Amino acid sequence: MHKESELRPPLILGDKTWHDITEDVCRPTESKANKWWWLAFSVSVAALMWWIAAVSYTLGTGLGVWGLNKTVGWAWDITNFVWWVGIGHAGTLISAILLLFRQKWRLSINRSAEAMTIFAVICAASFIVTHMGRPWVAYWPLPLPNQFGSLWVNFNSPLVWDVFAISTYFSVSLVFWYTGLIPDFAVIRDRSKTKWRKRIYTLLSFGWVGSAKNWQRFEEVSLVLAGISTPLVLSVHSVVSMDFATSVVPGWHTTIFPPYFVAGAIFSGFAMVQTLLIIVRKVLNLEDYITIYHIDMMNRVILITGSIVGVAYITEFFIAWYSGVEYEQYAFINRATGPYWWAYWSMMTCNVITPQLFWSKKLRESVFATFVISIFVNIGMWFERFVIIVTSLHRDYIPSSWVMYHPTWVEAGIFIGSLGLFFTCFLLFARVFPVIAMSELKTIIKSSSQGAKAKAAKKSSTSTEVHI
Amino acid sequence: MSAKDKKFVYGLFNDDEVVLDAVSTLRHKGLRVKDVISPFPIHGMDEALGLDRTRIAICCFIYGMLGCSLALLMTYYMNIFDWPMDIGGKPSFAFYKNLPAFIPVTFESTVLCAAHGMVITFYLRSKLLPGVEPNVIHPRMADDHFVMAVQVAEDSDRANVEAQLKSAGAIEIIK
Numbered sequence: 103m104h105k106e107s108e109l110r111p112p113l114i115l116g117d118k119t120w121h122d123i124t125e126d127v128c129r130p131t132e133s134k135a136n137k138w139w140w141l142a143f144s145v146s147v148a149a150l151m152w153w154i155a156a157v158s159y160t161l162g163t164g165l166g167v168w169g170l171n172k173t174v175g176w177a178w179d180i181t182n183f184v185w186w187v188g189i190g191h192a193g194t195l196i197s198a199i200l201l202l203f204r205q206k207w208r209l210s211i212n213r214s215a216e217a218m219t220i221f222a223v224i225c226a227a228s229f230i231v232t233h234m235g236r237p238w239v240a241y242w243p244l245p246l247p248n249q250f251g252s253l254w255v256n257f258n259s260p261l262v263w264d265v266f267a268i269s270t271y272f273s274v275s276l277v278f279w280y281t282g283l284i285p286d287f288a289v290i291r292d293r294s295k296t297k298w299r300k301r302i303y304t305l306l307s308f309g310w311v312g313s314a315k316n317w318q319r320f321e322e323v324s325l326v327l328a329g330i331s332t333p334l335v336l337s338v339h340s341v342v343s344m345d346f347a348t349s350v351v352p353g354w355h356t357t358i359f360p361p362y363f364v365a366g367a368i369f370s371g372f373a374m375v376q377t378l379l380i381i382v383r384k385v386l387n388l389e390d391y392i393t394i395y396h397i398d399m400m401n402r403v404i405l406i407t408g409s410i411v412g413v414a415y416i417t418e419f420f421i422a423w424y425s426g427v428e429y430e431q432y433a434f435i436n437r438a439t440g441p442y443w444w445a446y447w448s449m450m451t452c453n454v455i456t457p458q459l460f461w462s463k464k465l466r467e468s469v470f471a472t473f474v475i476s477i478f479v480n481i482g483m484w485f486e487r488f489v490i491i492v493t494s495l496h497r498d499y500i501p502s503s504w505v506m507y508h509p510t511w512v513e514a515g516i517f518i519g520s521l522g523l524f525f526t527c528f529l530l531f532a533r534v535f536p537v538i539a540m541s542e543l544k545t546i547i548k549s550s551s552q553g554a555k556a557k558a559a560k561k562s563s564t565s566t567e568v569h570i
Numbered sequence: 571m572s573a574k575d576k577k578f579v580y581g582l583f584n585d586d587e588v589v590l591d592a593v594s595t596l597r598h599k600g601l602r603v604k605d606v607i608s609p610f611p612i613h614g615m616d617e618a619l620g621l622d623r624t625r626i627a628i629c630c631f632i633y634g635m636l637g638c639s640l641a642l643l644m645t646y647y648m649n650i651f652d653w654p655m656d657i658g659g660k661p662s663f664a665f666y667k668n669l670p671a672f673i674p675v676t677f678e679s680t681v682l683c684a685a686h687g688m689v690i691t692f693y694l695r696s697k698l699l700p701g702v703e704p705n706v707i708h709p710r711m712a713d714d715h716f717v718m719a720v721q722v723a724e725d726s727d728r729a730n731v732e733a734q735l736k737s738a739g740a741i742e743i744i745k
Contacts, residue, residue, distance in 0.1 A: 120609065120714035245648055254648035256655060258662065263674040270678040274685040281689060284698065289609070289712045291704070308693065309702025312712060314619050316696050317611035322624045323692045327685060330634075334681045341674055544610040544714075548586075 106206075106549045108559045113207055113546060115390040117553025120544045123391075127538045128290055130386045135533060138385055146525035153519020156512045157232055165235045167512045174495045174507040179233040180345075181487040182517050185370070186226035186524075187268065187342055188363070188483065191335055192371025193219030194275060195403075197282075198331035201324070206546050207399050210391040213286075213539045214382060214532075215375050216279040221527040222374075223272045225520040230268075232516060260344040267341040271334060278327045284310045285320070286536040312541075339367040346490065353433035353494035356421065362414035366483060369407035369453070372400050373479035380473045382532060391538055394467050401466040404479065408457025411486075415454065429499065437493045441506060445489050452482025578604070579731045580707055581740035583716040586612045592718065592738035593618040601731060602721040607711050626695070630688035637683025641676040708744055717744065 114123075135143075160167055170177055193215040200208040231237045243265040245255050255262050287307035294300035310316070340360035347359040376397065383392040422434040437446045456478045465471040497504045531537070548554050583589040590612055596603050597618070606615055616623075646665050649655070649672075654662045662668050693699060711717045718740070720731050732743045 121710075124713045245644060251653060254653055256657060257645045257649050257675050258657070258660065258668065258671040260674075263678070266675050266678040266682075270682040274681060277685065277689045281692070285610075285712065288704065292706055292709050292712050304704065305700050307704070308698040308700055309704040310698060310712075311704050311706075312608050312610070313605050314608075314612075314615050314621060315605075315624075316698075317608065318616045318621060319624050319626055319692055319696055321611050322626050323688060326627050326630050326688060330630075330681050330684055333677075337674065337677060344674075541610045541712075 106555075108555045108562070110550075111393075111395045112550055112552035112555050113210065113393065113395065114543070114551035115393055116551075117556070118390065118547060118551055120547060123538075123540055123544055123547070124289055124293070126388065126391070127286075127536050127540050128293060130532060131290060131534055131536065132293075136385075139529065139533070142525065143529050146522045146529060149519050149522025150526050151519075151522075152515045153228075153523055156515030156519055157228070159512055160232055160516070161235070161237060165233070167510060169507055169509045169513060171505055171507070173498055173503045173505045174492060176495065177492050177507050178488075178509050178513045178517060179229045181484065181491055182520060183226045183229040183233075184342055184363075184487045184491075185484050186222045186229070186520065188339060188367035188370045188487075189374045189480075190219040190222035190226070190271075190275070190371065191339060191364070191367035192375050193217070193222075194271075194278075194331055194335040195368055195371065196375070197278065198328040198335065201328040202332060205399075206550055207396050209543045209546060210388075210538050211375065211379060211396060211400075212542075213279075213282065213535075214379060214528075214537050216275065216282070217528065217531045217535070217537075218371075218374060218378060219275050220272070220279060221524050221531075222371075223268065223275065224527070225524050227268065227272070228520060228523070229516070260341065260348050263341045264345055267338045271338045274327070274331060274334060278324075278331060281320070281323060281327070282539055282542075283535065284308055285312060285541040286539065288312070289540055290536065336364055339363045351494050351498075352427070352429040353437070353490065355430075356418060358414055358417055358421070362411065362418075365407045365410035365414065366453075366486060369404060369411055369457070370480060370483035372404045372407070373476040373483070376400055376404070376472055376476035377480065378528065380469055380476075382537060386532060386537060388538065391543065394469070397469065397472055398463075398466045401460045401472060404457050404476075405460040405466075408453060408460075408479070412454040412457075415450070432497075433494055436497055437489055440493065440497070442489065442493045442496070445485050446493070449482050449485035449489050452478045453486060456482070577721060579720045579722055579728055579735065580744040581718045581720065581732075581735035581738075582708055582742040582744055583718060583739060584714065584741055585739070586610075586716065588739040589716040589718060590614060590618055592735070592740070595738050596718075596720065596734060599734065601734060603718060604721050605719045607707065607717040607719070609712050609714060609716075612716075626688060626692055629691050630684050633687025633691075634680045634684030636687070638676055638680040640683070641679035642672070644679075645672040645675060 116122075118126075168177075168179070193212075196208050196215040197212040200212075231240055234240055243255055243262060245257075257263075284307055287303050288310040291300060291303035291307045294303055340363065343359035343363035346354040347356060349355060379392055380397070383389050419434055422430045425431075436442075456475050459471070459475060460466050465475075492507050496507055581592075583592065586608065589606055589608070593603050593606060593615070597620070603619060606612070606619065608615070645668075649662045650665050650668065656662070707717050707719075708715055718735065720735065722728055722731055735743060
């Protein structure tokens, strides 16, 4: 069994038993939703309706309904795509990389973070498909035999790499998440009182019985999936960054992009996990499982990745000057002092300054401060992608082509609507799926819960034996 | 095995350490402990039960190699052999020259095949599929109870096995 010092902060508050975990995690799936859930759900569905309307209008009329022009051919769509994919990265980091590092605090947050990954990648994919303009030919980037010769896709192109990276990432994250859910669906199945409920959860649990062999395989599969998801998640945002870095656009053509994008992805992803979990722990009464300690640990990740991002911004600026390439230099001066200065300085404030506040332990452990800063980080990371994409494009090599980019209500609708899509999915998830990985959390109750630690401390203080 | 199966005696436990010790004790006494159903993985249970190491990671490696080879073959066939294109003065005429640009797709394909191959193998091997009816021996075996299955040759052995299970810490014998 896993042993842990009593001095480490407990990961589960109170004197919980295994059955308490089952009760607390299954309760939201077994009771009626409260008015706060319905309120949030209504707002999300309303935003989702706007998304449907804006996407339908775009696809029915054409991309001319967006604010794109000849100079700025990529804007909000790709900004939103990169933003959403980045958010997804935290889920995989928590469930894969923290598993390899044996960080037990991941156990109460990995399920909802992975769900966030899935929904974020769905939102991201929607921007690619709408930007294609003709989604009925969305299969064209796939290497399929066709009637043009066959004229194959170009495997030298980062856009084709991206198709492979995103689809692999989505499908592997989905099976990783689902495999972890199977034993927990079995718990809900065995507790079901009504016939239909039992039937649905029997279907979802794939007939799981926790026999020794099943658990042995389950653990091996989880470990190996974590091992292969780790390079996968790092590759995905690297490939996304190469969509930019392999082009010859000033401001994009830099070798720092892959690590800088990955750090930014984890940074924004953890901020989104904080935003979501601070609400979830309150609404679903899971404060004993998602504790201040968990929030503190995630804030430390935000602090370190935020600092990496800050260093990357400064490095980019330095290299632009040091390269001696006047186009590169202009691109960066234009970012900071040109017509989009407000976007640049919003990015700098939200991403470089706000995370540094987390050096203070008081702020790291404050739920309110964490919530506010996490929102700032999300805004800052959105601006980062906007700055990289739009400010690099809007003033290209020929000054006669210089323009400004103005989004239309349709683009705004697709962006706000994608938040609606995301929250609708997440709210449904929170009501029908177990939001905490029960079977995994139960393994640490004897070592890391407050009750167990108190007992162990009492025992060691009263015992007079000397252990060698 | 089913709950009605007379060839098994099922002991119910309520602690993971007790059930783990009981497996070793009962196996030492010569009882045929076939399985322990638990709500979470118990470390050391596979050794205690004498289970073989799972070979699923080896499967994963083979699927990964397969995915890697397929991707190399695909990029070679499509971009070098079948229709080499010269885009932006960067021709695709030799595989070894283009290989660096094919690495991302090769890597993703390796991961795709390794992950899905392994998970599908796991589902099929453990008979986990939508529509499979589980054998729920005790309603709380996925919640906080542990079920030990001991095989008996004769019905006359049942009383002896039940007594041994009780003495090893079972709180109840499931009838």
